[in-house]
Amino acid sequence: MPSIARIALNRPLRRLFDYTIPDDLRLVAGQRVRIPFGRQQATGLVVQTGVEPLRGISLKPVYAALENWPALPEETFRLLSWASDYYQHPLGECLFTALPPALRRGRVAEEKTQEWWLACNDGEALPANAHRQKALFAWLNEHRSGVAASDIIKAGFTRAQLRALSDKQLIKLTSPPASGSSPETVEAVSEKPALSAAQTTAASALATPAEGFSTSLLYGITGSGKTEIYLHYLKQNLEAGDQALVLVPEINLTPQTVARFRHYFGTRIVVWHSALNDSERLATWLKIRNGEPVILIGTRSAVLMPFTGLRTIIVDEEHDSSYKQGEGFRYSGRDLAVYRAHLNQCPVILGSATPSLESVHNAEQGKYRLVKLEERAGNATQPTISLLDIRSRSLEGGISRPALNAIEKTLANGEQALIFVNRRGFAPVMMCFDCGHMVECPRCDTRLTYHRRDRAMRCHHCDYQTAATEQCPKCHSDAFKPVGQGTERTEDVLASTFPQTPVVRVDRDSTQRKGSIQTILNQVNSGKPCILVGTQMLAKGHDFPNVTLVVVVNADGGLFSVDFRAPEQLIQTLLQVSGRAGRGTKPGKVLVQTCHSDHPLLKTLCEGRYLEIADQLLSEREEGQFPPFRAMAIFRAEADTMEKSLQVLDIIKPLTNIPGIETWGPLPALIARRADKHRAQLILNARNRKRLNNLLTGICQELDQSKLPAGVKWMIDVDPQETG
Ligand code: ADP
Ligand code: ZN
Ligand code: ZN
Numbered sequence: 228m229p230s231i232a233r234i235a236l237n238r239p240l241r242r243l244f245d246y247t248i249p250d251d252l253r254l255v256a257g258q259r260v261r262i263p264f265g266r267q268q269a270t271g272l273v274v275q276t277g278v279e280p281l282r283g284i285s286l287k288p289v290y291a292a293l294e295n296w297p298a299l300p301e302e303t304f305r306l307l308s309w310a311s312d313y314y315q316h317p318l319g320e321c322l323f324t325a326l327p328p329a330l331r332r333g334r335v336a337e338e339k340t341q342e343w344w345l346a347c348n349d350g351e352a353l354p355a356n357a358h359r360q361k362a363l364f365a366w367l368n369e370h371r372s373g374v375a376a377s378d379i380i381k382a383g384f385t386r387a388q389l390r391a392l393s394d395k396q397l398i399k400l401t402s403p404p405a406s407g408s409s410p411e412t413v414e415a416v417s418e419k420p421a422l423s424a425a426q427t428t429a430a431s432a433l434a435t436p437a438e439g440f441s442t443s444l445l446y447g448i449t450g451s452g453k454t455e456i457y458l459h460y461l462k463q464n465l466e467a468g469d470q471a472l473v474l475v476p477e478i479n480l481t482p483q484t485v486a487r488f489r490h491y492f493g494t495r496i497v498v499w500h501s502a503l504n505d506s507e508r509l510a511t512w513l514k515i516r517n518g519e520p521v522i523l524i525g526t527r528s529a530v531l532m533p534f535t536g537l538r539t540i541i542v543d544e545e546h547d548s549s550y551k552q553g554e555g556f557r558y559s560g561r562d563l564a565v566y567r568a569h570l571n572q573c574p575v576i577l578g579s580a581t582p583s584l585e586s587v588h589n590a591e592q593g594k595y596r597l598v599k600l601e602e603r604a605g606n607a608t609q610p611t612i613s614l615l616d617i618r619s620r621s622l623e624g625g626i627s628r629p630a631l632n633a634i635e636k637t638l639a640n641g642e643q644a645l646i647f648v649n650r651r652g653f654a655p656v657m658m659c660f661d662c663g664h665m666v667e668c669p670r671c672d673t674r675l676t677y678h679r680r681d682r683a684m685r686c687h688h689c690d691y692q693t694a695a696t697e698q699c700p701k702c703h704s705d706a707f708k709p710v711g712q713g714t715e716r717t718e719d720v721l722a723s724t725f726p727q728t729p730v731v732r733v734d735r736d737s738t739q740r741k742g743s744i745q746t747i748l749n750q751v752n753s754g755k756p757c758i759l760v761g762t763q764m765l766a767k768g769h770d771f772p773n774v775t776l777v778v779v780v781n782a783d784g785g786l787f788s789v790d791f792r793a794p795e796q797l798i799q800t801l802l803q804v805s806g807r808a809g810r811g812t813k814p815g816k817v818l819v820q821t822c823h824s825d826h827p828l829l830k831t832l833c834e835g836r837y838l839e840i841a842d843q844l845l846s847e848r849e850e851g852q853f854p855p856f857r858a859m860a861i862f863r864a865e866a867d868t869m870e871k872s873l874q875v876l877d878i879i880k881p882l883t884n885i886p887g888i889e890t891w892g893p894l895p896a897l898i899a900r901r902a903d904k905h906r907a908q909l910i911l912n913a914r915n916r917k918r919l920n921n922l923l924t925g926i927c928q929e930l931d932q933s934k935l936p937a938g939v940k941w942m943i944d945v946d947p948q949e950t951g
Pocket of ligand 2: 659660661662663664699700701702703704
């Protein structure tokens with residue numbers, strides 16, 4: 228009787244496939260195999276061996292194993308299996324998410340030596356009309372450790388241009404830098420400050436690896452020196468052969484953080500983020516799989532890496548919404564980190580100045596150990612936050628006179644100001660003051676944002692864009708004007724108000740080009756007076772010692788949102804942005820412009836005591852029976868008509884009719900049409916998480932067997948971040 232293996236494929240199928248194992252092959256769970264699938268071949272992952280054969284069904288044999296070792300070691304495999312069940316996502320896609328792209332496609336798991344190019348001469352010799360060659364040369368010249376050929380091609384240059392430069396001996400082949408290091412230069416970090424008394428107390432209150440599994444919530448106000456604590460903690464607790472994982476929301480925005488870790492741990496630091504190319508990913512993945520004692524700093528998906536000796540996990544800015552994957556396998560990197568620590572019987576530290584209500588609640592329940600750090604590091608003090616009511620004030624670029632005065636004073640003192648605007652582009656809408664027409668996206672139920680820099684109107688919910696017009700497209704009136712604030716507009720107004728001062732814009736548009744964020748950071752870190760204008764991006768983890776003033780252009784966006792998480796997110800964003808002020812030796816000041824200065828939430832903000840605000844928000848959540856007091860999941864459906872989407876959810880709704888489960892909907896989503904898809908949702912709210920999970924499993928099975936209207940896509944989001 229041949230032995231049988233059950234195999235998962237990288238497809239959105241809630242089922243596995245059985246194959247016979249040839250006699251000369253030994254397979255274990257987690258191993259990659261080549262299998263026949265339909266008329267093709269596919270790469271599969273072994274889920275189980277020794278499966279009982281079903282009589283009368285003839286199975287095809289596995290062709291071959293791709294390695295004689297499991298690509299996913301046991302613990303990683305268990306993590307993903309658990310996640311597949313918890314998030315109700317097909318096992319195959321979950322498992323394959325943990326492989327680097329090259330291995331998903333079935334490539335051999337070994338590192339290919341990469342082709343790196345380096346500028347080695349001055350570019351004088353280039354003829355004036357060789358624009359592309361010149362541009363390529365200039366680019367290479369900026370990167371002292373060279374650039375991978377694959378990146379050069381991706382950037383739009385050609386092999387012919389490389390050859391031309393190489394023939395002229397302007398560039399040469401070089402060996403790639405140590406794997407995972409970014410080609411951008413980061414400023415050297417010189418000091419290794421000793422921990423303050425408060426930091427030392429906090430650091431020693433954190434659970435150590437010797438204690439096994441334990442979750443510590445490190446609540447440390449902005450600028451309290453949490454990163455410094457992580458560094459000391461790892462230095463003290465990691466042994467020579469240990470692996471560690473540090474999750475961060477965003478790496479490219481804060482190269483400083485990686486530089487600080489490298490300063491302590493040198494080449495033991497490896498990084499994982501979306502800007503790595505396929506061969507860098509493979510190399511980093513292999514290092515970890517081979518058990519090298521690395522400290523991995525990475526974004527969300529780093530939590531899925533194939534560690535074999537993981538001894539400590541740190542999740543920085545644990546409240547950050549980027550830890551939740553928004554599509555496909557909708558896992559929370561933070562929550563998987565906690566589960567993974569449990570699997571490894573090792574500690575996990577969740578750090579934040581504004582911890583999520585979930586984590587605060589867990590700490591209050593005694594599940595997490597709460598460690599507080601309520602003073603700033605070095606000589607820095609906490610900024611003062613005040614509200615600036617703008618109801619009857621005239622504004623320039625959204626900024627009131629008192630705020631402009633404060634900016635002026637800051638610059639005169641030789642300091643820097645940071646202006647927070649929550650929308651990129653010039654203005655959120657173009658409106659005709661004659662006929663009232665507002666330009667909408669033809670594919671979504673949203674308005675187009677006006678981007679003046681490139682004279683475009685863009686949809687921020689799909690990829691639609693069109694050229695901006697001078698006149699109303701409907702009545703051709705000239706009274707066609709931008710309404711509201713975007714970063715570009717604020718930038719323009721500040722640049723003309725303060726012509727002597729550099730104004731630097733930081734948003735997704737201005738940081739798209741490779742290296743641009745570094746240029747911006749260099750300018751800010753020079754310490755010279757400047758004005759930073761930017762979105763959320765500016766709120767994340769930056770340490771700008773000479774920023775002493777923060778202006779929030781409008782705080783009101785989240786005040787009246789229907790999403791139950793909106794107040795929490797508003798407070799977190801405001802406190803995080805505020806936390807950029809006064810991190811050096813000079814005290815900081817924050818001005819929050821609002822039309823609702825008597826709103827209780829904003830009033831408590833000024834007292835700046837996050838845990839008290841969190842308690843207040845938690846009691847509102849309890850009253851409204853929202854998470855973390857309930858377990859929530861959302862079924863979403865999308866189709867070419869709203870009718871079809873609702874139809875699918877109408878099939879689901881009666882299945883949810885069991886005690887302890889409440890449902891809301893089905894209802895059209897807040898943005899009911901997006902990229903020409905009509906979206907609806909059904910929210911499930913349960914007292915008991917286990918029961919909800921069982922119910923979801925049952926519904927998924929049922930749906931897989933039901934005949935649904937053609938062309939409808941449905942998905943489940945467990946622990947949703949957005950309920951709109
Ligand atoms: P957080 O991560 O809590 O926002 P950081 O770790 O970035 O804070 O620290 C804020 C600033 O304080 C950084 O410039 C850091 O170098 C400095 N710092 C941290 N700890 C100390 C210390 N013990 N002595 C002096 N400076 C410190
Ligand atoms: Zn008009
Ligand atoms: Zn759109």
